[in-house]
Amino acid sequence: MPSSAPTPPPFASRRGLLRAALGAAVVAPLAIPAAATAAHAADAYDTLRLTWRDLLLGTNVVPTAEPFASKLAALGATAGDLRSAMAPANGSLWPDLPYADPEPDTDAESYTYSGNLNTSYNRLRTLTEAYSQPGTGLTGDSTLRAEILAGLDHLHDQAYNANQVRYGNWYNWQIGIPQALLDIDVLLYDVLGANRVAAHCAAVDHFVPDSAVASYTGTSTGANRVDLCRVLALRGVVGKSSAKLSRARDALSPVFPYVTSGDGLHADGSFIQHTYVPYAASYGAVMLGGLSMLFALLKGSAWEVTDSGRQVVFDSVEKAYAPFLFNGLAMDAVAGRAISRGVQRTDTRGVRQDDHLRGHGIIACVALLARSASAAEKARWDGMVKGWIARDHYSPLLADPALGVAALARLKAVQDGTAPASPEPSGHRLFPGMDRAVHRRAGWAASLSMASNRITYYENGNGENLRAWHSGSGMLYWWGDDFANGQYSDHFWPTVDPYRLPGTTVSRKPLADGEGGTWGAARPDVRWVGGTTDGTYAAVGQYLKGLSSTLLAKKSWFFLDDAVVCLGAGIHGRDGAGVESVVENRNLGGTGVHAFTVDGAAQPTTLGWSATLTGARWAHLAGFAGYVFPGGATALKALRQARTGAWSDINKGAETSPYTRRYLTLWLDHGTDPTWAAYSYVLMPGATQAETAARAADTGWLTVLANANEQQGVRVPALGFTGVNFWLAGTVGDVTAGAPASVLIRESGTTATICVSGPLRDGAPIDLTWNRPVPAVVSKDATVQVLSTGSALTLRITPGTLAATHRAVVSLG
Template sequence: MTNPWSRRGFLLTTGASALGMALASRASAAESAAAADEFDTLRATWRSLILGSDFNATAEPFASKLAQLGTTAGQYRSTMAPATGSLWPDAVFTDPEPDTDQESFGYSGKIQDSYARLRTMAEAYAQPGTGLTGDATLRSAIITGLDHLYNQVYNENTTRYGNWYSWQIGAPHPLLDVCVLMYDTLTATQIANYIRAVDHFVPDSAVGSYSGTSTGANRVDLCRVLALRGVVGKNAAKITLARNALSPVFPYVTSGDGLYVDGSFIQHSTIPYTGSYGAVMIGGLGMLFALLAGSSWPVTDPNRQILFSAVDNAWAPFLYNGLVVDNVSGRAISRGTSETLQHADHVRGHGIMAAIALLGQGAPSADNARWRAMVKGWMARDYYSPVLSDRSLSVPGLARLKAVQDDASVTATAEPTGHRLFPSMARAMHRRPGWAASISMANKRISYYEYGNGENPRGWHTGAGMLYWWGDTYGNGQYSDAFWPTVDPYRLPGTTASKKVLADGAGGTWGAARPDVNWVGGATDGTQAAIGQYLKGVSSTLMAKKSWFCLDDSIVCLGAGIKCTDGTGVESVVENRNLGATGTHAFTVDGVAQPTTPWGATTFSGAKWAHIAGHAGYVFPGGSTVKATRQQRTGSWSDINTGGPTTDFTRNYLTVWCDHGTDPTAGTYSYILMPGATTAQTSARAADTGWLTVLANTDNQQGIRVPSLGFTAVNFWFGGTVGGLTASAPACVMIREKTDGTAVICVSDPMLMQTSLTLTWNRAVSSVTSKPATVTSATTGSSLTLTFGDLSGTAGATQKITVNLG
């Protein structure tokens, strides 16, 4: 078939004004012809972006990927049965009277599912090595499917129902991709029909204001629709609109959706979403930058440098050994498959890595070189889920990542060490040689969890101080290997929670569940940190003060003021380790080995330390009564996601917790987590009673001192004196005394409320060598007194003061 959108056809169909200009002057005709050529070029560019380039279709990992694509497309072709209300019998998209909103959402979702299947078929038609490349029967089926969906449901006369996303993003994305892939086989009438439908559901007003569902990743997705509609329909105004509508995405925000100066990324107003919506945003921007580069519509907004900086400051901190941390992936943690090789946190991480590789093509060369080195390092270290074996990656994604791996000029970057706080989304990331950890919290601005569309109904306690950790060569399957469908949702590691039975979605949908608390955050010098959370339970009377002190080889965890009147027990979970389908890792308490077969809750009175072989050591300063159990738990993804597969998984868990009893009034706990420690290292730390001094562990303050590290830190829930520190108001204070006679004092206002603060350190200080503008006065001598001005506008950021010790 000849191209229905030939240069001559373009001039004849752009309207009377365009035709008039063409007749008026040869110059105008030449300009119009050039524009037509440019649309063709853009279409070819997009085709390359979604199909990939510079890969060997007969070599792995591409050969098997393409073969599987052909198999899947063949199955879709054989089962496609156009009928009223459906294109496939298992994807009915209309019901005149759905019983519930959720049912209506489901029907609208089948529209995007149907287009996605057509896109798979079109990709199999266009890609080499699928066994269906250029297949006439497949081509006919694709076009039949496009026309059927247009005639049945996705057209300019339909009023949308169910989920807005399906109509404005979920359906037009694959539809426009198919239009690009099948362009030369479609008639002008068909293309006009399809883009008319897109115009109906995604009008220019969809990006008229930066609000509602048109922010962050959603805005990027909408701009992709408008840009591709402009390319397919040869409409320069649509591409211009799409390009210009990206600009509100780039600047830093101080509330709501978007990127924050501290590296936080929020979507849905209150949900940390770096790993899910953030991945969509960076991937979508990379695609649009690449599409428009070198065209008449390049993205030149100088604020795009903020996005480039965010690769290092927002995304890289949450990638570890190829996975992206679950606590910045919202309800996406409930999305899994029945294929055990599909490890969700690694899958999301791999997608971000591919997006970074693509984004680098349009970034400054220094940024691109640094990112490729980071990507190569992540790929090399992902032993648990090798990147190029990831069946969820697209062929273009695989091609980009393989190109990085094969580039001998790129030297892989090692995992960095250090600490990053993200107060704007109540998250922390601690990295040490051999391991990394992350803490997730909730406050007035950040939800406990997100539940919606039937996804993640039991994520209630994921914001209750959950402490994640991974080893460099061990433990990477902790959250990857069917953790979320099998773990006890009341016993998430690091959390304090009431055993009160909660209904699915307790607290409300779409992040409605937020605690009425302000003191959540911490202070860090970039290496170590003090972090605290004033915790109130989800749909519960539970209250607690929780602190974490992140050190060189460990994290000291304190809890105090634990009270509840739910009429149920309350627990603080020291650990809940997923040992896999067959794991029987040895568990030792105070040198005594425990059974390797499942056993019920056992109490260990006065325990000094415990150890899980191949994982970590746990020290209980001064001794503590703890409980532990080894059990098998079974669940399926459908238990936590209405759209998930029903395949059951069984996993072995080893759980350690502090039991505060029923309705505690002043519960406490203290323990030291030592990732990767041996039994000898764990027992030695427990025996070294001078290593740690707990300065306070009350409802008013929590603090510690580690003399060997020169480390002192106090979370002042209220003003007061702890050890040698006195604060006039709530604050987080962390001090590191160095061997060169200097000290760094880190102070923050986690409440974002203090208009003044006075801090006194009962330590001789001879001079202050640096201080931020928030310090209005500093008095040195036999003690140090710092007076701070208004801290409420610092967004919880750490204020660093460097002094010379007396």
């Protein structure tokens, strides 16, 4: 611990303080704290306190009925373990969580100690909830209450008080600890006494002064700002301070407006935190959760949030969050370093995270935010929530061990409500503000993760997410409606080969843990990343430069009804290492047989099998997908293997237990130091073997118009689809672009829709010529100028700097 941290006084024994506190504690008559009623509300602050109590504990909880009974029993069991292990000593409240060291060796130790202090307060919060909730076996236990109070006093006297100088991670002192402390104060308010309340408020004021939200910069933006406002608001409630409540409410306002770069919500639905990291499923979820709680707390009070900008938050449910939720999971492409937190070592029973559990948390936030929304919004959101609950067969939402009782109660109320369940929508969404794309069709969904000079390859920090180096190198995730929903949930990240993430093109050059720097520092010096969409189909591209390597590549994806057409060109490297483009790396789980067929021939199912499948025209993995290789694959390789890894391999704070999962990997081997190599393949999620073979045999279904370093494009006549990514100006088929652009043309009957974007974001005009008879332009965006019609169409697009899609609808001659 830094020298600024005082050395706590010694104790006679590990449990001496606890025994002394129990002997001196004033024990109130046994009562069920959850029975508090509005009769206790002597003023507006007490009303808010009881409102927050309900938000923390939930309402209409039937402790003897599911899904509550097992949840409450598990809470009681966890609290019982924590209670048994609690042993106050010099510098710790639990033996495994020392928060004091008179002679720290490194800054990392200071981070560990502050984190342990944070965890200590959160353990006390767990004990307090077990005391306050019904049906835990510890409800209203006066001895437990005295132990909690003794623990609070211990931590206050030794570490979190108005005279302490903070050390380690700022987050613990300004957000993690005070949030847990103030929640405890709300739940135990009637037994704390005025002196404790005053001391706790003084400690919070010391570490979280009003100046923490004075400017919208640094660690006071986005989700962090909302968390700080929650602290200030609860400080105002517990300490009965109108000024604190007003400060918290007013400090939320900078969170609401859209931003055009950096942290916050973008108009296209992107959410960024840490300047460069797509984070809707982690920090964004925290922000949504904090705002939903604060809106509900202050609703109807003198401090209600009335800033009209809050509509941006309501709009974000369908613009920024729902697009990344599928069958109850939240897509890992927008979860940052949280993907490495599979099983944490924070408590005796462990804390697990995965894409489903992160999704469940966001869905619970939506259910709560609906209480503050309009009637129309609430009706839509209740239908969405009900649909997600119904469709998450892989990880049933109402059985989620990570959801608290209050969240569970809110979700159960929606499930039991009258709103009809909404299905998963179809369509395509581009998020140029964070180099992400999401595609949804009947029966499946996919997301694409890219990187640019604006968006990091990956984020690591605090020892987390150490090997996700290539997750921004064109990683293509996909899921089925009732299959393949556990691909990334089932211990994928610690067991997958990190050099073979599906969809990516990578150099096999060895990389160090955390290569490229922390907190999103690793970003390629490229601008052309993005695409265009008509809302149904899309053309997307990435100019790829490898992380800490000489690798170069141009990658394009064309998202269609039942397939994604994937092209790569200009693949070049001089690292003295092999270069690969990964078609698939399917997590097959721990058991089961998944037949793999190539051109109709069954391949071995034994682990360790590998083969080179040069010339293969199609492949099929039973239960998952089909893969088509136009013209026959060059140097296609396949491998079945079992891979073993631990979460601690990629996250220093995670569980050390090993897990083994089986994988079927397909990749195109470009060899060592390739020169302008290329590839093409078609991914067909959910396709049967017969459908895959038929697609491969239908040579007229797809025409590859170009697959070169300058342009990449395809035409699918059956869909009336043409998509071209112009890395440089030029002509592909019937389309000529006078500047770099992404172009999509979709013909339907007597009209066609033309969509264009400028991924370079330099604002330079794009002249586009379509060498087809076009009598007239039916409609167009204001950014589109018609230069000529007739035997050919020429448009001039003024694209702006946000890589938005610009549209024109034309009649066909």
